[in-house]
Amino acid sequence: MTADAPGARPEDAPATGAALVVVDDDGTDVVLDADEAAALLALTGGLDDATVSACPDCHSRTLACLALVDVLDAAAPHPRAGELVALAEDAPTSHCYVVDLAADCRHPQWRDPGFTEWFAVVVPPPAGRRPPRR
Known part of the structure; x- marks a missing residue:
């Protein structure tokens, strides 16, 4: 699996330079390197105003698409x-x-339901697999 894949793992990142991936339900994604990711998070306040659900320990999260557009429109320019x-x-x-x-x-x-939604999209399940129990 490459870091470009929606189910990419952190161990995939060093080989490709990918640090953050934004993906939709169809698997369309935008892959950001470390500098691009840091700039995006700094310019958008960590994407907080578009966040529906988030891991409290990292930047993985579920975003509202319309709010993401608004946040990006209001932020200083970002190359991506x-x-x-x-x-x-x-x-x-x-x-x-x-x-x-x-x-x-x-x-x-x-622990909120947003994790299950996020998990279902970013980690494509083999037949019958469920999200990990907490």
Whole structure:
């Protein structure tokens, strides 16, 4: 699996330089390197105003697509903002998902229903697999 894949793991990140992936339900994604990710998070207040649900220990989260567009429009320019806006506007559902590839996090404190939604999208299950029990 490469870091470009929605189910990418932190151990995949060093080989590709990927640090953050924003993905929709169809698997369309925008992959950001460490510098791009840091700039995006700094310019958007950590994406907090677009966040529906988040892991408290890393930057993985579920975002409201319309709110993401608003946050990006209100923020200072980011070189990948156009791609992120296009992803959010074209997403098949009202949510998109952030995967923090730079963090070695298994999300043990992420306990709201948003985790299950995020997990179902970013970690494509083999037949019959369910999210991990907490």
